[in-house]
Amino acid sequence: MAETKVTSMDVAVRAGVSQSAVSRVFTPGASASKKTVEKVRKAAAELGYRPNILARAMVSGKSRMIGLVVAYLENYFYPEALEKLSNALQAQGYHVLVFMASQTAVGIDAVVEEILDYQVDGIVFASVAMSSDIAERCEQAGVPVVLFNRYEDREGVTSVTSDNVAGGRKVADFLLAGGHSRIAYIAGWEGASTQRDREAGFLAGLRAAGADLFARGVGNFNLDQARNAARGMFDRPDRPDAVFVANDHMAFAVMDVIRFELGLSVPGDVSVVGYDDVPPAAWPAYDLTSVRQRANRMVEETVNALLSRIEDPDAVAGKIVIDGPLIVRGSARGANPHPGSEAIAQKGRNE
Structure with a gap:
């Protein structure tokens, strides 16, 4: 017989708190006292509880996931920069999904369709040239995009590059x-x-x-x-x-x-x-x-630009250029x- 799945209500009962308190503890950026956090996490560990991130995303409309598209990693610059980018996004409470893509339009289109199926909150394209069709598809889905170490000669696309x-x-x-x-x-x-x-x-x-x-x-x-x-x-x-x-x-x-x-x-x-x-x-x-x-500066500007557009879909897109x-x-x-x-x-x- 399959084991019954542990719910947030089970954790709330064990910890002696409300179900909403359990939700706050497991929601990045939400407020909860230190005492409540300790009780909830202790109860969750004892019961083997894991929050259902996808279910929460369906309720809130936010997945707290960012898609990161990379064309190739042979260049030493990208593994290092992408590690910094992933860490910076995780520090802001986001989960990063990495997708490899070829430089062909067909390959990138297929990857973007897959990413959008995950209901990501935003996408970073690193070392990838983005077509106007892809930009339009992301815009229609309400998913902001930032290009890292690339830019496009069109309005409405945010990019971060060195000069x-x-x-x-x-x-x-x-x-x-x-x-x-x-x-x-x-x-x-x-x-x-x-x-x-x-x-x-x-x-x-x-x-x-x-x-x-x-x-x-x-x-x-x-x-x-x-x-x-x-x-x-x-x-x-x-x-x-x-x-x-x-x-x-x-x-x-x-x-x-x-x-x-x-x-x-x-x-x-x-x-x-x-x-x-x-x-x-x-x-x-x-x-x-x-x-x-300047990898650190480029990562910082990329994260700031992406989060700005996630929080305000009407935020003005722009080309950010960093001297080196x-x-x-x-x-x-x-x-x-x-x-x-x-x-x-x-x-x-x-x-």
Whole structure:
């Protein structure tokens, strides 16, 4: 015979409190005295009671769940940032459901439909490009959306990114100040706003100084493709003397090819600069100069923007852009035109 399920009324009787008091104890943000909380949780533990979150959501209209959509986790930046994002949302009393999606519209559409079936209160898209159809579908369902480390060129979509244009410009200024004359670029996935903006800022910086891009490859934020791009770019007599790689994930692969396959020196023969400032960038094996994405600030702004829109559906959407410093290390030679960078590096990576 199946055991009878323990109810909140059973807990209330055991604890000697009202059923509403039990409900308050298990409702994030609700008020209950310390004594009541202790009695209720003790009774719940003794009876093996667990609150029915889905049932509560049906009554309140709020699931206290957030959908988090991620396209890929190979880049070191995302596991770390998403852990911070999950912890920040949980601290606000929300449960986080993580969904993996491909970058194709069909794949993302399918994931969004599944997420909406869970009656989530909001969705964060990380490293995912969102179509207008998906944005409209979420809006019709009354589910606010925030893009993390991506943005869309349309009204009504909230996004949080680093200032990728300014970051690319800082790299150009730095390499030019170091006396480099054959400067190359290895692009990420060209459908990503981060890639487009980093390259746009980089090229603008070169043009402002009267310089041209010497060579260009495409790595698509993929290790194997980044390696192939590096081989084609550097296994030749007229190779670049510096390269800006669209993220650190690819920059590590590029450095490995330059040093271990082609026998060149970094930075003696080639200066390498990345973007993100992920933990391995500071490892002695890479010592990579990189533009830092301020993960803590980006997470804070994402959570604030999402909760604001959950609490007020009429809250104005906007693009939040966060500046990041150039962190100068040993992978690139030359003068540093941003004297604050090294001091910032000593404060910790994720300020």
